[in-house]
Amino acid sequence: MSRSWQRFFRSGTVLFGLVVIAVTVVVAVFAGVLAPYDYQQQFFDGLSLEGAPLPPGERFWLGTDTLGRDLLSRMMVGAQTSLIVGVVANGVAVTIGTVLGTLAGFLRGWVGTALMRFTDLMMAFPVLILAIALAAIIGPSLWIVAMVIAAVNWVQVARVVYTETTSIAEREFITAIRNLGASDARILARHIVPHLVPTMLVWATLGIATTVLLEATLSFLGIGVQPPQPSWGNIIQESVSYFTTAPWLVFIPGAAILLLALSFNLVGDALRDAMDPTQRGRG
Amino acid sequence: MARYLARRLVQAALILVGVTIITFLLTHLVPADPARMVAGRNASLDTVESIRHQLGLDRPLVEQYLRYMGGLLQGDLGRSYIQRIDVAELIAARLPATLALLAGAILCELLIGIPAGLFAATQRGRFADRAIMVAAFSGVSAPQFVVGLLLLYVFAFGLGWFPTRGFNGVDSLVLPAMTLGILGGGWYARMMRSTMVDVLRQDYIRTAWAKGAGGTRVVLVHGLRNGILPIVAMIGLDIGIFMNGVVVVETVFGWPGIGQLAWQAIQRLDVPIIMGVTMVAAVGVVLGNLVADLIAPFVDPRIKLR
Numbered sequence: 001m002s003r004s005w006q007r008f009f010r011s012g013t014v015l016f017g018l019v020v021i022a023v024t025v026v027v028a029v030f031a032g033v034l035a036p037y038d039y040q041q042q043f044f045d046g047l048s049l050e051g052a053p054l055p056p057g058e059r060f061w062l063g064t065d066t067l068g069r070d071l072l073s074r075m076m077v078g079a080q081t082s083l084i085v086g087v088v089a090n091g092v093a094v095t096i097g098t099v100l101g102t103l104a105g106f107l108r109g110w111v112g113t114a115l116m117r118f119t120d121l122m123m124a125f126p127v128l129i130l131a132i133a134l135a136a137i138i139g140p141s142l143w144i145v146a147m148v149i150a151a152v153n154w155v156q157v158a159r160v161v162y163t164e165t166t167s168i169a170e171r172e173f174i175t176a177i178r179n180l181g182a183s184d185a186r187i188l189a190r191h192i193v194p195h196l197v198p199t200m201l202v203w204a205t206l207g208i209a210t211t212v213l214l215e216a217t218l219s220f221l222g223i224g225v226q227p228p229q230p231s232w233g234n235i236i237q238e239s240v241s242y243f244t245t246a247p248w249l250v251f252i253p254g255a256a257i258l259l260l261a262l263s264f265n266l267v268g269d270a271l272r273d274a275m276d277p278t279q280r281g282r283g
Numbered sequence: 284m285a286r287y288l289a290r291r292l293v294q295a296a297l298i299l300v301g302v303t304i305i306t307f308l309l310t311h312l313v314p315a316d317p318a319r320m321v322a323g324r325n326a327s328l329d330t331v332e333s334i335r336h337q338l339g340l341d342r343p344l345v346e347q348y349l350r351y352m353g354g355l356l357q358g359d360l361g362r363s364y365i366q367r368i369d370v371a372e373l374i375a376a377r378l379p380a381t382l383a384l385l386a387g388a389i390l391c392e393l394l395i396g397i398p399a400g401l402f403a404a405t406q407r408g409r410f411a412d413r414a415i416m417v418a419a420f421s422g423v424s425a426p427q428f429v430v431g432l433l434l435l436y437v438f439a440f441g442l443g444w445f446p447t448r449g450f451n452g453v454d455s456l457v458l459p460a461m462t463l464g465i466l467g468g469g470w471y472a473r474m475m476r477s478t479m480v481d482v483l484r485q486d487y488i489r490t491a492w493a494k495g496a497g498g499t500r501v502v503l504v505h506g507l508r509n510g511i512l513p514i515v516a517m518i519g520l521d522i523g524i525f526m527n528g529v530v531v532v533e534t535v536f537g538w539p540g541i542g543q544l545a546w547q548a549i550q551r552l553d554v555p556i557i558m559g560v561t562m563v564a565a566v567g568v569v570l571g572n573l574v575a576d577l578i579a580p581f582v583d584p585r586i587k588l589r
Binding site for chain 1: 305436
């Protein structure tokens with residue numbers, strides 16, 4: 001293992017990020033088994049005598065929400081939502097971005113120009129207004145939200161991949177291979193795409209952070225994932241009007257969103273450093 | 284320079300035309316029906332049709348678009364379907380609040396990011412450096428509505444230092460501007476650190492050390508002067524990021540700006556307002572990018588405008 005990879009795994013922040021991600025994945029996958037209660041059940045003893053939600057305590061570890069449901073169980077199911085949207089939306093975005101970026105960078109000519117002008121246009125768009133308009137108009141659901149996020153997030157990947165592809169395509173070994181008679185398809189598949197794998201990995205990680213935040217924001221505005229399906233964003237949305245009296249209902253899911261996004265950012269950023277040869281020997 | 288500027292302005296105009304086309308298509312090809320929204324749930328089919336005719340929505344899409352663009356060239360953004368007021372008027376009434384918020388946010392992010400990045404660079408590899416970088420990353424990773432609610436909870440409801448809602452005076456600006464500034468401050472701290480790490484490695488800094496200049500003096504006078512310009516030149520690029528935050532922050536703080544206007548319009552499918560706000564935001568982003576590019580050669584003479 002090279003020195004940069006050793007540094008990657010030894011770094012405290014990377015370990016922290018990997019642990020948070022691993023815990024979230026385990027909790028999301030086994031939410032059905034791990035959750036102490038049914039996330040939809042409204043408990044009689046889940047509300048105080050005055051009908052207010054209960055703060056974190058012995059029976060309900062993270063407290064209850066305004067309907068007397070167990071927050072911990074809802075958070076666990078919400079982890080599923082965040083990860084599904086994060087992985088699906090970002091997977092689609094990275095795929096679209098890579099395919100378009102590679103083609104535009106390799107073919108150049110008017111295809112490349114047209115694509116890059118289109119990404120310029122998308123960059124000038126207020127992304128959140130676009131996403132909100134799309135989600136609100138089409139009608140929100142988990143999959144629509146994922147697709148909306150993918151539709152606005154592929155742009156950056158396409159630009160990065162385009163730049164890299166053009167610089168690889170100009171290198172001498174590509175000319176050499178072409179002179180040996182390799183077809184365009186072969187050059188793309190065997191000699192260009194493998195060089196793009198590090199970039200794709202970095203964006204696959206960093207992009208999930210953006211996606212998780214965007215999903216939470218849309219759900220908070222009430223046009224993301226819809227109840228009864230819990231998501232960390234819509235848990236906050238449901239209880240935001242009571243946040244001065246029941247702050248845990250806002251800040252516990254809020255902290256979860258922050259931790260998950262932070263972890264993907266930390267790991268993605270360290271991946272970028274580890275894979276970028278110009279960064280070796282620096283720190 | 285003049286030729287460069289002319290070409291960039293043409294490009295900017297083309298981008299804005301593209302933005303109008305996409306927004307227009309999105310808002311007109313959707314399954315929802317604005318005429319029905321205006322008429323209300325219980326209106327008869329005849330009423331809906333007559334409203335559709337009144338709003339010009341029964342004409343071919345191309346004609347509707349050209350008509351909109353014709354008005355746009357004369358500075359007419361159309362009329363709100365529901366409020367029956369000129370969109371330009373609505374936006375003009377809301378714009379000052381959003382601009383005040385942007386100005387406050389830029390001030391906050393610079394006040395947070397530059398000192399933090401500078402200090403981290405001088406402490407490179409030590410605990411303080413790591414702590415600041417993790418904090419910067421947290422700022423970038425924090426959902427803005429949660430940051431806004433947290434600031435409200437602590438400083439408005441808890442300590443009572445600032446008002447909880449609305450736009451009146453500097454007091455009310457602090458918390459929303461902080462909410463936006465924390466995100467930007469995280470980015471600036473990271474950029475500032477990496478620029479300063481490079482600057483502090485240069486020969487002329489070593490010369491200054493060798494001459495016996497004190498630590499603080501070298502960093503602030505010799506280093507900062509060269510490190511800060513590239514950072515400040517990037518402010519223009521922030522506008523796009525802020526335009527996203529504005530919708531959320533204005534919702535959380537009841538801030539009467541164009542973000543809130545857009546959010547209300549989207550819920551009622553008031554298409555002219557959605558178009559208008561998107562246009563204003565896109566103009567802001569395009570201008571910001573242009574300014575950033577024009578400033579760049581003054582900051583770094585190696586950059587030539589072509």
